[in-house]
Amino acid sequence: xxxxxxxxxxxxxxxxxxxxxxxxxxxxxxxxxxxxxxxxxxxxxxxxxxxxxxxxxxxxxxxxxxxxxxxxxxxxxxxxxxxxxxxxxxxxxxxxxxxxxxxxxxxxxxxxxxxxxxxxxxxxxxxxxxxxxxxxxxxxxxxxxxxxxxxxxxxxxxxxxxxxxxxxxxxxxxxxxxxxxxxxxxxxxxxxxxxxxxxxxxxxxxxxxxxxxxxxxxxxxxxxxxxxxxxxxxxxxxxxxxxxxxxxxxxxxxxxxxxxxxxxxxxxxxxxxxxxxxxxxxxxxxxxxxxxxxxxxxxxxxxxxxxxxxxxxxxxxxxxxxxxxxxxxxxx
Amino acid sequence: xxxxxxxxxxxxxxxxxxxxxxxxxxxxxxxxxxxxxxxxxxxxxxxxxxxxxxxxxxxxxxxxxxxxxxxxxxxxxxxxxxxxxxxxxxxxxxxxxxxxxxxxxxxxxxxxxxxxxxxxxxxxxxxxxxxxxxxxxxxxxxxxxxxxxxxxxxxxxxxxxxxxxxxxxxxxxxxxxxxxxxxxxxxxxxxxxxxxxxxxxxxxxxxxxxxxxxxxxxxxxxxxxxxxxxxxxxxxxxxxxxxxxxxxxxxxxxxxxxxxxxxx
Numbered sequence: 001x002x003x004x005x006x007x008x009x010x011x012x013x014x015x016x017x018x019x020x021x022x023x024x025x026x027x028x029x030x031x032x033x034x035x036x037x038x039x040x041x042x043x044x045x046x047x048x049x050x051x052x053x054x055x056x057x058x059x060x061x062x063x064x065x066x067x068x069x070x071x072x073x074x075x076x077x078x079x080x081x082x083x084x085x086x087x088x089x090x091x092x093x094x095x096x097x098x099x100x101x102x103x104x105x106x107x108x109x110x111x112x113x114x115x116x117x118x119x120x121x122x123x124x125x126x127x128x129x130x131x132x133x134x135x136x137x138x139x140x141x142x143x144x145x146x147x148x149x150x151x152x153x154x155x156x157x158x159x160x161x162x163x164x165x166x167x168x169x170x171x172x173x174x175x176x177x178x179x180x181x182x183x184x185x186x187x188x189x190x191x192x193x194x195x196x197x198x199x200x201x202x203x204x205x206x207x208x209x210x211x212x213x214x215x216x217x218x219x220x221x222x223x224x225x226x227x228x229x230x231x232x233x234x235x236x237x238x239x240x241x242x243x244x245x246x247x248x249x250x251x252x253x254x255x256x257x258x259x260x261x262x263x264x265x266x267x268x269x270x271x272x273x274x275x276x277x278x279x280x281x282x283x284x285x286x287x288x289x290x291x292x293x294x295x296x297x298x299x300x301x302x303x304x305x306x307x308x309x310x311x312x313x314x315x316x317x318x319x320x321x322x323x324x325x326x327x328x329x330x331x332x
Numbered sequence: 333x334x335x336x337x338x339x340x341x342x343x344x345x346x347x348x349x350x351x352x353x354x355x356x357x358x359x360x361x362x363x364x365x366x367x368x369x370x371x372x373x374x375x376x377x378x379x380x381x382x383x384x385x386x387x388x389x390x391x392x393x394x395x396x397x398x399x400x401x402x403x404x405x406x407x408x409x410x411x412x413x414x415x416x417x418x419x420x421x422x423x424x425x426x427x428x429x430x431x432x433x434x435x436x437x438x439x440x441x442x443x444x445x446x447x448x449x450x451x452x453x454x455x456x457x458x459x460x461x462x463x464x465x466x467x468x469x470x471x472x473x474x475x476x477x478x479x480x481x482x483x484x485x486x487x488x489x490x491x492x493x494x495x496x497x498x499x500x501x502x503x504x505x506x507x508x509x510x511x512x513x514x515x516x517x518x519x520x521x522x523x524x525x526x527x528x529x530x531x532x533x534x535x536x537x538x539x540x541x542x543x544x545x546x547x548x549x550x551x552x553x554x555x556x557x558x559x560x561x562x563x564x565x566x567x568x569x570x571x572x573x574x575x576x577x578x579x580x581x582x583x584x585x586x587x588x589x590x591x592x593x594x595x596x
Contacts, residue, residue, distance in 0.1 A: 003429070078422055210443065213434055216424040220416050223385050225490065226409030226438040271425040274445070 007275045010268060011282075018282040022060055025293040026052045029300075050187075058186035059292040059306070060285035061198045062247045063257050067265075067284025068205055069240045070258030071276060075212040076236060077142050083259035087149035088126040089244045090253035091156035096122020097252075098163045098175045112190055115178065116249040123245035126152050131237060142219070181252035181307030183292050190250045201243030202281070208236055209273040216271070256311040257284050260318050287314060333397045335361045335494055335526045336382060341391035343374075343381055351377045353551040354391065359543070361493070362520070365528045366537035366558075369547035370573060375530040376417060378547065379496050382528065383414045395494070409438035413487035417498040417530075418476065421483065428474070428482050429467040432457060435489030454489055460522065461485040461515045477508030481515060488519055495519070497529040501536060513540065534569060534577075535589050538562060546572050565590060 027033050029052060038048045069084035077086070085091075100118030107114055133148040134141075164172050211232045214222035223229055247254075265279035288306065291313050295304040336359040343352040352374045359365055367375045380386040382393055384400040393400045395411055403411070413435070424431070435457075436450040458464040461481050466474065474482065480500055487495060500516075501509050519525060531537050537544060537558075544561045546554040546568070554561060554568055561568060569577045569590055577590040 078424075207443065210437065210440065213424075213426075214437055216422075217426075217431070217434055218416065218420075218422045218424075220380070220385050220414070220420070223405075224383050224409060224412070224414035224496075225435065226404075226406035228405050266425065270427070270430070272430055 007269050007272075011275060011278050014268070014279055014282040018060075018286045021286040021289050022056055025056045025059075025289045028293050029297060054188050054191045055183055055186040055292070056289055058191055058194060058250060059183050059289045061191075061194055062183070062251045062254065063261075063288025064281040064285035065198055065201065065243045065247050066254065066258040066288070067261035067280040068202060068277065069244050070260075071262040071265075071273070071280045072205055072208075072212065072236055072240055073258075074262055075216045075273065076233065077146050078216060078218075079146070080263070081259070082146070083255075084240070084244045085153070085253060085255075085258070086146065087130045088153035088156055089123045089241075089248060091153045091160060092126025092129075093119040093123035093245065093248040094175075094179055094253060095156045095160045095163070096120070096125070097178050098160055098167075101174055101178070102163055102167050102171055108189070110189065112193065113185055116185070116190065119252075120245045120249035122156070123248050124241060126156055127237070127241040127245070129155075177305070178252050179307075180305035181254035182295075182303070182305045183251050184303065185250065194246050194250050197242045197246030201239045201246070204235055204239035205243075206277055208232055208239075209277045212236075212273040213271075216273075252307065254288065254307045254310060256314050257288055260314055261287060264314075264318060334358045334394075335363070335396065336528075337394040338378075338382065339392045339394070341381060341388040341393060343377055343386060343388050351550050352381065352388075352547075353549075355547070355550075355552045356391075357545055357552070357555045359526060359528065361526055362524050363526055363543055364520070364541040365526075365543045365545055366541040367528060367530045367545045367547065368532070368534065368537050368572065369553070373547040374550040375547060376498050377550075378545075379414070379498055379528065379530055383412050383496050384408060385414065406438045409490060409492075411492050412494045412496060413490040413492040414496045415483045415487045415498060415500060418480065418503055420498075421479075423471045423479075425470065425472070427468050427470055428463055428485075429454065429458070431471060431482060432463075432486045432489050435486040438490060453491065457485050457489045460518055461488065462511060476503040477505065477511075480504060480508070480512060484512070484515060484519075488523070491523070492525070493523075494526045495528070497527065499530050499532065501531060501533055509536075534573075538565065538590070539587055548572060562588065 026048065033044055033048060038044050066084050073082040073084065073086050074080055097115050097119040100115050105114045109117060129152045130145060130148045134145050137144055164175055167175070211227050214225055214227045215232065219229055261284040262276065262280055265276055265283050269275040269279045288310065291309040292306045294313065295306045295309045298304060338355060338357050340354045340356050341352060342350060342354055344350045355378060367378060369375050377386065381388050395408070400408060432454045433446055433450065436446055436453065439450065440446060458467055461484055463481050463485050466478055466482065471479065471482065480503070484500060501512060504512060516527065520527065538561065541558055543556065544554060544558055545552065553572055565588070566577050566579055573592070575595055576593040578593055580589045580591060582589065
């Protein structure tokens with residue numbers, strides 16, 4: 001049928017575009033490298049394989065994961081404003097990172113910086129709080145979870161502000177810098193765990209894609225069509241927690257991608273999650289890779305934090321889509 | 333074996349505020365039941381209990397001879413389809429065709445890739461409900477009458493023996509009501525379905541349905557055939573709605589209509 005063929009072709013095109021972006025990004029940097037340059041010099045080889053490749057891969061995993069989680073939360077809460085940080089993960093992670101910095105816990109554990117581990121714990125703690133509140137109320141109501149998430153988010157934000165207020169100027173700046181997000185710390189040591197969280201999280205989410213379509217149509221209707229709503233929500237929550245915590249630990253709370261990429265992709269391949277899911281992975285990943293590449297070249301040898309750039313680059317593109325001719329956002 | 337057996341069920345959302353009080357009735361295959369009663373008398377709740385969307389607090393409901401709770405979710409979804417009230421629907425950002433395809437979910441595997449069979453059924457249902465012309469429109473661009481038929485189409489695509497409809501005729505002008513009725517007649521003719529409908533239109537209930545289930549404050553007030561209801565319709569309607577009705581015959585005298593008059 002035309003409907004499927006058209007969308008499958010679109011997905012293939014998006015996949016190729018993502019490959020091109022990822023492939024090209026590794027050669028671009030403070031110094032543009034061609035294949036022969038990399039082959040010729042051991043230093044170039046080291047820069048390419050040890051710095052750029054893990055960094056580009058990290059950016060792709062982070063961008064695609066954030067976009068996918070945004071898509072999940074928008075369907076789960078039937079709310080176009082939901083994003084990966086709606087349930088307080090970003091503030092939880094920030095708080096965790098801040099505590100680690102202020103406590104002076106530096107260094108790394110099997111190559112992973114302690115700040116990342118702190119952020120991971122904070123993110124998981126925030127999500128655990130939300131789940132605990134929801135299960136205490138013995139409800140799987142989306143609205144309860146959403147409100148609990150916002151409350152938890154505020155709780156951790158004010159804790160973070162308290163820590164910042166009490167900290168020295170230098171520590172405070174370090175925290176602010178972390179909040180902007182960035183992929184500088186990327187290495188194979190952080191890529192490994194991130195990749196495993198990504199694989200588990202993405203697999204779990206992809207398996208639930210058809211159920212997301214049903215949830216978006218309303219819980220009564222989904223239930224009447226045979227969706228086990230409580231189980232579906234639990235799986236999705238577990239998957240997104242792993243994925244977001246893993247990403248935020250490495251890259252900090254990078255905004256915009258998780259909120260906007262699902263909307264962009266809905267325009268391209270429709271809201272059918274079987275297509276929307278893969279589209280979010282390709283577009284989200286490419287967008288963060290592109291933003292990071294610009295971030296590390298535009299004022300080289302200094303770097304712009306990627307969080308600053310995602311919205312700067314994605315915003316106009318999104319507005320162009322918003323005021324474009326086709327679908328409106330009346331219902332998403 | 334009856335299609336649905338409702339056995340002394342009770343339900344409440346909060347303690348001390350019963351919504352359904354020991355309701356019992358039995359529905360045979362291919363019957364058309366109209367559930368009537370005042371606002372808040374428990375009609376929609378009864379429908380949701382039958383669809384296992386709400387768990388009854390006491391009593392039991394059997395579908396095709398087995399308790400509703402004993403079915404697996406998808407299994408039950410192949411026996412019962414449900415259309416929510418127009419006011420309680422969220423409109424997902426899908427086209428009509430995409431939305432009707434969602435009704436095929438109970439027949440798809442865990443990963444839910446729709447097959448050729450699913451697409452054929454969806455196309456057939458679109459035609460049956462006069463929604464094929466709308467197939468590529470997005471849901472939120474449709475009128476209330478069109479939406480009612482699209483939601484019905486999605487339920488019919490589930491290919492169930494039982495349809496639970498919550499006020500399928502509300503917000504429809506006379507033409508769209510007639511179109512909706514035509515769709516329902518065709519569906520029943522083609523798939524031999526049992527239909528349970530919540531409705532506020534007493535004339536529609538009395539003229540188009542085989543059985544009536546009337547609730548007052550969550551308790552069963554009248555349960556039985558429409559024919560028997562009509563023998564004493566004015567009195568029964570007055571007791572159900574606390575308002576007097578006058579009786580009018582149609583021009584050819586075959587049908588009787590009831591018009592509300594004033595508070596009794």
